[in-house]
Amino acid sequence: MHRHAKMVGVMPTTALPVLPAEAVTSPQAVTSPAAPARPGRPAMPPQHLADLDLAGRRAWLTELGHKAYRADQISRHYFGRLVRDPAAMTDIPAADRDRLATAVLPPLLTQVRERTCDGGATRKSLWRLHDGALIESVLMGYPDRVTVCVSSQAGCGMGCPFCATGQGGLRRNLSTAEIVDQVVRSAEVAASGVLSSGPNGGRGPRVTVPSRLSHVVFMGMGEPLANYARVVAALRRLVAPPPEGLGLSARHLTVSTVGLVPAIRRLAEENLPVTLALSLHAPDDDLRDELVPVNERWKVAEVLQAAWDYAARSGRRVSIEYALIRDVNDQPWRADLLGRLLAGKLAHVNLIPLNPTPGSRWDASTKPVEREFVRRLRAAGVATTVRDTRGREIDGACGQLAASEPTLPSSPLTSVGAVRRAGPVIDTGASVAQTRSLVQDPVGIPGKLVQSGWADSRGLGGKAKR
Ligand code: SAH
Numbered sequence: 444m445h446r447h448a449k450m451v452g453v454m455p456t457t458a459l460p461v462l463p464a465e466a467v468t469s470p471q472a473v474t475s476p477a478a479p480a481r482p483g484r485p486a487m488p489p490q491h492l493a494d495l496d497l498a499g500r501r502a503w504l505t506e507l508g509h510k511a512y513r514a515d516q517i518s519r520h521y522f523g524r525l526v527r528d529p530a531a532m533t534d535i536p537a538a539d540r541d542r543l544a545t546a547v548l549p550p551l552l553t554q555v556r557e558r559t560c561d562g563g564a565t566r567k568s569l570w571r572l573h574d575g576a577l578i579e580s581v582l583m584g585y586p587d588r589v590t591v592c593v594s595s596q597a598g599c600g601m602g603c604p605f606c607a608t609g610q611g612g613l614r615r616n617l618s619t620a621e622i623v624d625q626v627v628r629s630a631e632v633a634a635s636g637v638l639s640s641g642p643n644g645g646r647g648p649r650v651t652v653p654s655r656l657s658h659v660v661f662m663g664m665g666e667p668l669a670n671y672a673r674v675v676a677a678l679r680r681l682v683a684p685p686p687e688g689l690g691l692s693a694r695h696l697t698v699s700t701v702g703l704v705p706a707i708r709r710l711a712e713e714n715l716p717v718t719l720a721l722s723l724h725a726p727d728d729d730l731r732d733e734l735v736p737v738n739e740r741w742k743v744a745e746v747l748q749a750a751w752d753y754a755a756r757s758g759r760r761v762s763i764e765y766a767l768i769r770d771v772n773d774q775p776w777r778a779d780l781l782g783r784l785l786a787g788k789l790a791h792v793n794l795i796p797l798n799p800t801p802g803s804r805w806d807a808s809t810k811p812v813e814r815e816f817v818r819r820l821r822a823a824g825v826a827t828t829v830r831d832t833r834g835r836e837i838d839g840a841c842g843q844l845a846a847s848e849p850t851l852p853s854s855p856l857t858s859v860g861a862v863r864r865a866g867p868v869i870d871t872g873a874s875v876a877q878t879r880s881l882v883q884d885p886v887g888i889p890g891k892l893v894q895s896g897w898a899d900s901r902g903l904g905g906k907a908k909r
Pocket residue numbers: 599605606607661662663664665666667699700701720721722764765766795796797798799800879890891892893
């Protein structure tokens with residue numbers, strides 16, 4: 444029996460709680476270093492300047508006894524110059540630098556491992572958070588852009604059975620700053636020029652990659668819209684110009700969701716025209732109920748309507764993600780049904796060759812089946828691409844790397860079974876975890892790669908072979 448068949452009847456059916464709002468301008472609104480974790484709640488990291496907007500940072504520093512304008516100075520270092528070392532902040536009096544940096548730039552991400560391929564142009568990082576949780580991000584350099592794929596949660600509570608991250612349970616939501624810092628750290632790496640080393644470890648033709656990180660996709664660990672307030676705050680930090688934020692274009696940000704309808708509708712109201720990617724994976728409710736458990740709550744028709752409304756509101760084409768799974772969702776009739784659902788809509792289909800998770804009986808579709816699926820979609824007038832498999836040799840990293848790490852704490856807050864009984868949890872910090880890895884497709888969205896070894900491995904401080 445296929446694994447997905449076992450999933451029938453055990454998916455969450457309960458209504459999801461209303462997404463709580465989070466004030467991002469008030470220092471008190473964000474967990475402070477001194478705030479003890481409430482019993483049964485995961486410990487959030489110390490507050491970091493990226494948790495707050497500029498006004499919030501000024502208020503925070505004033506409370507700490509500094510001049511408010513120090514917030515602008517230190518923000519300019521962090522966001523504008525990508526500098527975190529207090530010694531390099533020479534516009535701040537030497538006596539204040541360390542105290543200031545210790546207070547507002549606590550280290551959030553410790554790099555445990557980095558794996559590279561494509562001659563260094565694709566780099567996957569495993570990060571340890573303050574509480575030992577592990578997350579991953581993937582940096583990808585191309586001739587015309589630099590993209591980072593970030594995690595929004597440690598683990599994920601949505602339980603999609605084909606996704607490696609879904610196997611372990613949600614550990615906790617990431618803070619806004621933990622999300623933003625993945626981007627800032629990646630921007631630092633891009634600025635160092637290492638992405639341009641060229642394929643084959645420099646032995647092949649040299650490919651020049653821009654030194655400025657330009658694109659961010661929320662396709663790492665976790666369901667971004669289940670950590671709504673912090674993800675939206677992170678998006679705001681990413682688009683705000685320095686010193687408030689990184690100054691990226693909203694058009695270059697992509698949020699991928701399993702299809703949390705109220706959150707998609709709320710995102711449409713945020714006046715942040717980011718690209719929405721919707722992980723559909725099946726055009727019919729029978730199969731989508733199995734592949735994407737949250738479909739039990741929001742059906743295909745409802746989630747697509749939310750996507751079309753988002754497209755109309757943002758003016759941006761929605762990317763429909765569809766992992767092609769052999770003999771599960773790759774039949775010609777499903778291609779035709781998908782084509783009928785999407786024809787004439789502001790949509791683009793991204794077919795992702797499935798990356799089988801360890802122990803899974805599912806596999807990617809064969810190439811002829813994949814080609815026929817593409818042909819039928821295109822015949823229906825739907826723009827379709829198959830995700831490029833660049834970086835496949837390091838794909839085992841996202842999720843599997845975290846899972847294989849001996850220090851990975853193995854006590855997710857909520858077991859898979861408990862989540863299935865109680866339903867997915869949004870923005871409260873409990874559920875199911877998994878991971879994966881990503882590569883970029885022609886429209887700038889990485890595909891999730893799970894499995895296989897890493898071609899090359901380099902820790903920041905030297906060799907770090909597994
Ligand atoms: N939780 C969000 C974003 C992270 S997942 C979401 O589901 O959209 C990013 C993408 O990777 C999603 O489209 C997801 O369905 C896909 N994915 C997960 N596991 C995969 C696998 N084993 N093979 C191919 N794609 C996978």
